[in-house]
Amino acid sequence: MNLVxxxxxxxxxxxxxxxxxxxxxxxxxxxxxxxAWLAHTVLSGRGEEVGVSGAQASAPAQAAGLYTSGQYLxxxxxxxxxxLMVTNEFFHQTATTTFLTTPRRTSVILGKLGAASLxxxxxxxxxxxxxxxxxAAFLSLDGHGTQLGEWEVHRALLFNLLAYAIWTILGVGIGxxxxxxxxxxITAAVLYLVGTQVVQLLFFLLSxxxxxxxxxxxxxxxxxxxxxxMISGEPSQFTPAWWVGALVLTGYxxxxxxxxxxxxxxxxxx
Amino acid sequence: MSDGQWSPSAGTGQIVVSGLTKQYKNVRAVDNxxxxxxxxxxxGFLGPNGAGKTTTLRMLLNLVTPTAGEATIGGHRYxxxxxxxxxxxxxxxxxxxxxxxxxxNHLRVICAxxxxxxxxxxxxxxxxxxxxAANRKFKGYSLGMKQRLGIAAAMLGNPQVxxxxxxxxxxxxxxxxxxxxxxKGLAAEGRTVLVSSHLLSEMQLLADDVVxxxxxxxxxxxxxxxxIGSIAHGGRVRVRTPQxxxxxxxxxxxxxxxxxxxxxxxxxxxxxxPTVGRVALAAKVELHELTTERPDLxxxxxxxxxxxxxxx
Numbered sequence: 001m002n003l004v005x006x007x008x009x010x011x012x013x014x015x016x017x018x019x020x021x022x023x024x025x026x027x028x029x030x031x032x033x034x035x036a037w038l039a040h041t042v043l044s045g046r047g048e049e050v051g052v053s054g055a056q057a058s059a060p061a062q063a064a065g066l067y068t069s070g071q072y073l074x075x076x077x078x079x080x081x082x083x084l085m086v087t088n089e090f091f092h093q094t095a096t097t098t099f100l101t102t103p104r105r106t107s108v109i110l111g112k113l114g115a116a117s118l119x120x121x122x123x124x125x126x127x128x129x130x131x132x133x134x135x136a137a138f139l140s141l142d143g144h145g146t147q148l149g150e151w152e153v154h155r156a157l158l159f160n161l162l163a164y165a166i167w168t169i170l171g172v173g174i175g176x177x178x179x180x181x182x183x184x185x186i187t188a189a190v191l192y193l194v195g196t197q198v199v200q201l202l203f204f205l206l207s208x209x210x211x212x213x214x215x216x217x218x219x220x221x222x223x224x225x226x227x228x229x230m231i232s233g234e235p236s237q238f239t240p241a242w243w244v245g246a247l248v249l250t251g252y253x254x255x256x257x258x259x260x261x262x263x264x265x266x267x268x269x270x
Numbered sequence: 271m272s273d274g275q276w277s278p279s280a281g282t283g284q285i286v287v288s289g290l291t292k293q294y295k296n297v298r299a300v301d302n303x304x305x306x307x308x309x310x311x312x313x314g315f316l317g318p319n320g321a322g323k324t325t326t327l328r329m330l331l332n333l334v335t336p337t338a339g340e341a342t343i344g345g346h347r348y349x350x351x352x353x354x355x356x357x358x359x360x361x362x363x364x365x366x367x368x369x370x371x372x373x374x375n376h377l378r379v380i381c382a383x384x385x386x387x388x389x390x391x392x393x394x395x396x397x398x399x400x401x402x403a404a405n406r407k408f409k410g411y412s413l414g415m416k417q418r419l420g421i422a423a424a425m426l427g428n429p430q431v432x433x434x435x436x437x438x439x440x441x442x443x444x445x446x447x448x449x450x451x452x453x454k455g456l457a458a459e460g461r462t463v464l465v466s467s468h469l470l471s472e473m474q475l476l477a478d479d480v481v482x483x484x485x486x487x488x489x490x491x492x493x494x495x496x497x498i499g500s501i502a503h504g505g506r507v508r509v510r511t512p513q514x515x516x517x518x519x520x521x522x523x524x525x526x527x528x529x530x531x532x533x534x535x536x537x538x539x540x541x542x543x544p545t546v547g548r549v550a551l552a553a554k555v556e557l558h559e560l561t562t563e564r565p566d567l568x569x570x571x572x573x574x575x576x577x578x579x580x581x582x
Contacts (some may be wrong), residue, residue, distance in 0.1 A: 006383035013375035014368055093366045096333060097423060099362055101383045103332045103349040109382075269333040 003102060003111025007085065008055075008118065021126070024076070024077045028070025028127045032097055034241035035069045035139050039064070042145055058110040059139075064156035068231070070127050071160055075167040075227065076192050078123050082116045082171020083188055087181035095269050109261045112172050120168035124161045159231045162246070166253045170223065173256020176263050196224040213238075220244055223252050282344055283309040283430040283462040285330065289339035292325050292486075300323045301486035302339070307464050307479070309430070312457045314477030314494070315466040322486040323466040324362075327435050331360055343431055355384040359424030359454055361434040366420065369409040373400060373419050376408060380423055394422040401450075413440030421452070431462040438469050450476050474567040484575040498570050507538040507546050510559035520553040521546065535559065 011017045040064040041050050047057040055061060089095040102108050136146040147153050171188070178184035203219040217240045219225045229245030238246075288372050292300040300322040307313045317323050328334040330341040332348040340347065343358055351357050367376045377391035383418050395401050399420040403411065411419065415439055424432060432453070452485060455553035456462045467473050473480065473494075480497055482489040511517050514536060518528045526541035538546055543562045550557050565573070 002385045003383055006379050009375070009379050009382050010368075010371075013372070014370045014381065043295065088368060093363060094368055096362050096366050097380060098383070099333060100331060100362075101355055101380050103351070103354055151543045266335070268328075268335060 002116070003107055004114040007115035008103075010083070010088075011085065011115070011119065014088075014241070015176070016088075019079065020077045020081055024070065024074045024123055024127060025130070026075035027077070030070075030132055031072065032066070032069035032131060032134055035066045036135075039139070039245050040142055043142065050205075053147055058152075059144050060147050060150035060152040063135065063139055063144075063150065064153050066139065067128070067131045067153060068156050068160045069131050069135070071163070071231070074123060074127055075163055076189065078120045078164055078168040079171035079174070079188055079192065080185060081119055081123075081182045082168040082173075083175040084171075085112050085116060086172055086175025087179055087184050090179040091181040103270050105249050105264045106261050109172070109176065109257070109264050113169055113257055116168040116172045117165040120164040120166075121161065123168075124164035128157060128160070143165070156231065159242075159246075163227050163231055163249070167227070169253045170256055173260045176260030177256065192224055196222060199225065220248055223249060226252075283460075284345075285341070285343050285431065285462060285464060286345075287326065287330065287339075288374060290326060290329055290336055290341055292322070292329060293332065293337040299486055300329070300336075303483065303486065303488055304339075305481045305488055305491045307462055309462040309480070310422075310457060310460045311478040312453055312463045312465060312476055313479040313481060315343040315464055315483075316470065316473060316571060317466075317483040317489075318470065319468065321483050321575075323483065324435055326483070327362070327433060327464075327466060331358070331362075331433065333362075353384075353427070355380070355386065355427030355429065357427070357429055358430040358431045358433065359427065360432075361417070361420040361424045361437055363420075363435065367408040367416070372407055372417075373411065373422075376419065377426060378422060380426055384425055384427060385426040390426050394425045395419075397425055398422045398452075414442060414445045417441055417445070417449075421449075421524050422432045429461075432464070434463075434465045434466055437465060438467060438472055446472060447478050462548040470568040470571050471566070480567070482571060482574055489574045494567065498565060498567060498571075506563045507541065507543050508535050508559065508561045508563055509538060509546055509550075509557060510535045511550070511555055511557050513555045516553055517550055517555045520549050520555070524549055528575055537563075 018083065028213050038050060038052070039049070041053045042058055042062055043058050047053050072269075089098055098108060099105060132148075139146055175184055178187060199222040200217055202217050207213055207215040216238045218239055219238075220229050225239075226245040226248035229239045230242050230249055231245075232239070232242070282352075288304045290300055290303045291298070303322070303326060309557045315323055315327070325334060329336045330348065339507070343351070348354060348358065367373075374391055374395060377394060378388060380386075381388055381391050392401075392404075395404055398421050400415060400418050400422060403415060408416070408419070417440060421434075421437070424434070437449055441449060450472070453463050453465065457478070460516075465473075473581070477494055477513065479491070479493050482497070490500070492500075508531065509517065514530070518536065520529050521538055521541060523544065524541060526545075527539045529537045531537045540548070543560055547557070547560055
């Protein structure tokens with residue numbers, strides 16, 4: 001518990017958190033504007049124009065999207081915080097002090113993982129509160145009701161929370177695997193932002209080549225895809241059930257967390 | 271310390287290094303090194319650059335895993351200490367704080383992790399005279415202030431053992447004098463103080479004991495006077511006399527070696543000062559000066575580590 005407090009204090013006493021916080025807020029605002037326009041278009045019966053139809057065109061589905069606005073970049077930001085929690089120690093050579101204070105290194109990493117999930121929760125809470133207030137107001141004014149009683153909306157909010165916690169933990173894992181600050185941040189950001197498109201393209205090509213549409217579902221092995229699958233809930237011809245995504249994402253968090261502990265235990269701090 | 275919780279009976283505080291070895295890919299940085307460090311004394315840990323001082327200290331503190339051997343503090347390996355910061359304080363490198371964090375927050379983070387009360391941060395900062403810079407960010411600190419912050423961090427738990435790696439680096443003469451008084455004071459309270467350095471004149475003023483290593487191996491350990499004396503024993507006697515030829519002849523009869531120093535004095539090796547005096551008396555030679563040339567720590571160090579300081 002002391003270690004979690006110490007890790008949170010480390011974050012509070014530098015400018016990292018509010019810089020990324022502002023980033024997440026701006027991302028949320030922009031995403032909300034886009035989603036609001038989308039919801040308005042779809043719910044006024046012109047869903048075909050923007051390529052949304054079927055279950056996705058329902059009011060609860062659109063509300064769920066609206067209430068989780070900013071998630072795409074928000075997850076990137078919490079992952080970056082997780083990465084910085086570890087790489088800062090090497091970049092600023094504070095690892096020495098940290099491990100002198102707590103020679104049991106497993107506890108140090110567990111403390112970071114604990115603090116990371118709390119931070120993920122904090123970011124989720126902040127963006128969700130903003131989304132709920134703005135979204136409820138928008139939907140009511142647009143004449144669709146707040147949709148806050150719908151399970152689909154609750155589900156989206158809850159899984160969004162899970163995603164925030166897991167992505168922060170993933171960040172900690174990545175930080176221990178790539179202790180070089182710049183290297184870790186750039187690798188993670190590129191993989192998250194560009195990698196997903198590349199992976200989707202690769203699986204599309206693979207499915208064409210093998211002449212099997214089922215292969216495309218395997219793109220869920222990519223964490224960002226798994227995350228989308230978990231949150232969207234509705235399986236489609238290209239995506240497996242939500243729990244497959246949840247399982248894959250949890251698997252990544254467990255593996256990277258464990259690898260982080262094992263690597264950190266062995267590493268010489270010079 | 272203000273809270274005075276620490277007492278010498280809390281433990282022996284002895285540091286024991288035995289058979290410590292660190293093998294990097296191509297270099298044996300530390301090679302079967304053994305020595306002990308006693309409480310109540312300042313021990314200087316000396317060696318040329320690259321001798322393995324820092325690696326040894328980092329193995330002692332569980333930051334680097336030894337290839338072989340063991341190091342204990344008060345009978346425990348550092349990793350096994352129940353409450354490390356309350357037992358051992360270490361100052362390893364001056365730059366180990368987040369650039370954007372203030373000095374006081376740096377200490378508060380450590381207090382939180384170690385379960386120490388928050389006001390210890392303020393007390394430790396006051397102890398090293400850094401209170402006026404408490405809320406300044408670390409990147410604005412001078413090298414001397416960074417060293418003081420490092421010492422403040424080490425003193426947070428009011429530890430029995432202090433380990434410092436090159437603490438005099440970057441300090442101005444005033445800062446060095448402050449550090450000397452500070453460390454001597456801690457040793458006088460019965461604490462163990464181990465200080466690595468390559469500033470030999472400073473060490474001669476500060477240390478009670480020295481451990482000298484070169485190329486990863488122990489060269490000599492013991493009280494400063496004794497280590498210097500071990501060389502001085504075979505050292506030279508300077509003697510000044512108006513009857514240089516008679517004395518030279520008499521001393522050579524005693525199989526001592528006599529050379530002129532070029533400034534009118536004789537340098538005698540192979541006979542100590544009392545012997546030279548006796549020989550002079552027997553030969554009825556008048557003496558104007560009779561001094562044992564005691565080499566300083568620097569001279570001893572250079573002699574002991576000669577040829578061992580090459581780049582490895």
